[in-house]
Structure formats: C-alpha cells, structure tokens
Amino acid sequence: MKIGVSGASGKLGGAVVAELIARGSGHELVAISRSPESVTGTVEGRLGDYDQPASLVKAYAGLDRLLIIPSADLRPGVRGGQLKNAIDAALEAGVAHIFLMSAAGAREEAETSHASAYWTAEQHLIKTASRWTILRMSYYAESMADEIKMSQGQGVLAGLGDERVSYVSRDDIAAAAAGAMLGHDHEGAIYTATGPAAVSGPERAAIVSELLGKPIGFAVISEEQLRAGLSQSGLPDPIIEAFVHIKRRFVAGNFDIVTEDVQRLSGRAPKSLRDILAQHLV
Structure with missing residues (x-):
C-alpha cells in the first residue's frame, strides 16, 4: 500500500510521517509539500502546492491512502479553497481513501472566519x-505552552472566559492519524483527538504555578485588552485576529470535549496538559 501525507513539511505533517516510519508497517510512504527536497531517508518526497491544483494531482498519483493537513495560511477564506483543491486533486488522481485533518467544533461559519475552512472541507x-x-x-498543548512562556513573566495568564479546553499533544494527534491510516474499518468515521481532560483557565494557571513553584493567577479580560496586549508584543494583525478568534472558540466550548479516540486509534493514552507543560516550562 502507498500512503501519502500532504502538508508533510509542517510540524504535524512531519510528526505523522515520523510515526508512520516508527510503526514499521512496510508500506511505501510519500511526503508531499512545497519543499520536497527536505525529505530524507526512505520516504519519497513529492512537490505539492495547495495553491497549484495541477501539482497536487501529480503528487497524489498512485496513492492508496492520503492524509490532507490544512496549511497555516491565515488569509480570509483561503484555506477552504486550498482544501477543496486538495480533495478534488485526490479524487482526480484516483486516491482510494482520503483522510482529512480538521478541528474540534467544526461548524458552518462565515468565510472570513478563521475556522470556516474546516467545515467547508469536511462537507466537500x-x-x-x-x-x-x-x-x-x-x-495543541504545545501552542498553549508557547503562550504561557510569553506571559508567565507577568505573573498572570489571561483569557476571555473560563476556557475549558481538552488540550492535546501534537505527537498524540500524529499517532492517532497514523493509526487510522494503517488500520481498517474507519470509512465514514469522524473522530476527535483530545487530551485526557478538559482544563479550565484557572486550572491551567494552577498547573503552571505548581510547575514553576510560584503563584500564577488567571484573569478574564476583554477582546480589546487582548488585542492591545498582542499588538504591544509586535504581532501582525492577521495573527492577532486568528488568536482572538481561537480564544472566542475556547469560550464557546468548541474544545470542551473529551474522547478516547487517541487511544482507540493510536493504541496509547494521550498525554495530559501537565505532561506537556512540564516538558516545555521546567
């Protein structure tokens, strides 16, 4: 069987390829990205650009199974079109089984929304x-670790509300994806990869306090205050708006879901937020 990972040069794509290699399935692996020259070892690298559909048809040729990972492009409405391109190219190339990486809480939203691409791609x-x-x-638990690193010097973590989130490790998502692609009987299934528990903002602050050995509080702030703080950090407007949108989704409960799908697909229990923070903060 020939298995492809589209978006293989990103952190998640690289982790999925590494997991597939580690599982030693004996299948042929193809890493597809805009920088195929970075692929090493026994994995075949192919050029595939989500903005150039013809390159995708060529890159997906001969694949039995394909994982499509969204790009990090934050331009409004762009990722949905990119994912449609990838799906259509996979169908034209004759890929038998398409796997799509999406996001918890995917639902119909305006095209200008940061998360609209997930629902658009799923439906297509x-x-x-x-x-x-x-x-x-x-x-990603790792993304929250990065956020905490930026704000821990202030002695307080901030959010737009309680923010109950089932933070999940990137490696656990990769393991779940690899397990699904190598497994059977997953046709027509929608899984949600989560950590072992939903953690609130105050609980997150308590974990950080314990790990750092000093008191760290949690404060609820307004969107205007959040934007102002991010702007002072020098972040560009598209990044700021994406960050604010994610925080809105935290408050809306989009990530307040816990499943056993990581263990079901990967064969191992997911790491907790505390486990990941201990790796990155201590």
Whole structure:
C-alpha cells in the first residue's frame, strides 16, 4: 500500500510521517509539500502546492491512502479553497481513501472566519469522496505552552472566559492519524483527538504555578485588552485576529470535549496538559 501525507513539511505533517516510519508497517510512504527536497531517508518526497491544483494531482498519483493537513495560511477564506483543491486533486488522481485533518467544533461559519475552512472541507469531502475519514483535533498543548512562556513573566495568564479546553499533544494527534491510516474499518468515521481532560483557565494557571513553584493567577479580560496586549508584543494583525478568534472558540466550548479516540486509534493514552507543560516550562 502507498500512503501519502500532504502538508508533510509542517510540524504535524512531519510528526505523522515520523510515526508512520516508527510503526514499521512496510508500506511505501510519500511526503508531499512545497519543499520536497527536505525529505530524507526512505520516504519519497513529492512537490505539492495547495495553491497549484495541477501539482497536487501529480503528487497524489498512485496513492492508496492520503492524509490532507490544512496549511497555516491565515488569509480570509483561503484555506477552504486550498482544501477543496486538495480533495478534488485526490479524487482526480484516483486516491482510494482520503483522510482529512480538521478541528474540534467544526461548524458552518462565515468565510472570513478563521475556522470556516474546516467545515467547508469536511462537507466537500463527504459529498464528493466515496471513502473518507475525518480526524478533528482539539487545541495543541504545545501552542498553549508557547503562550504561557510569553506571559508567565507577568505573573498572570489571561483569557476571555473560563476556557475549558481538552488540550492535546501534537505527537498524540500524529499517532492517532497514523493509526487510522494503517488500520481498517474507519470509512465514514469522524473522530476527535483530545487530551485526557478538559482544563479550565484557572486550572491551567494552577498547573503552571505548581510547575514553576510560584503563584500564577488567571484573569478574564476583554477582546480589546487582548488585542492591545498582542499588538504591544509586535504581532501582525492577521495573527492577532486568528488568536482572538481561537480564544472566542475556547469560550464557546468548541474544545470542551473529551474522547478516547487517541487511544482507540493510536493504541496509547494521550498525554495530559501537565505532561506537556512540564516538558516545555521546567
């Protein structure tokens, strides 16, 4: 069987490829990205650009199973079109089973929304492909670790509300994706990869306090205050708006879901937020 990972040069894509290699399945692996020259070892690298559909058809040729990972492009409405391009190219190339990486809480939203691409891609995949699997993911624990690093010197973590989130490790998502792609009976399934528990803002602050050995509080702030603080950090407007949108989704409960899908697909229990923070903060 020939298995492809589209978006392989990103952190998640690289982790999925590494997990597939580690599992030693004996299948042929193809890493597809805009920088195929970075692929080393026994994995075949192919050029595939989400903005150039013809390159995708060529890159996906001969694949039995394909994982499509969204790009990090934050331009309004762009990622949905990119994912449609990828799905259509996979169908044209004759890929038998398409796997799509999506996000927890995916729902219909305005095209200008940061998360609209996930719902758009899911619906397009379901309507056009005969064999598909969707893996929705909760919020990266590693991304929260990076946020905490930036704000821990202030002695307080901030949010727009209680923010109950089932933070999940990138490696656990990769392991779940690899397990699904190598497994059977996943056609037509929608899974959600989460950590073992939903953690609130105050609980997050308590974990950080314990790990750092000093009191760290949690404060609820307004969107205006959040934007102002991010702007002072020198972040560009598209990044700021994406960050604010994610925080809104925290408050809306989009990531307040806990499943056993990581263990079901990967064969191992997911790491907790505390486990990840201990690796990155201590």
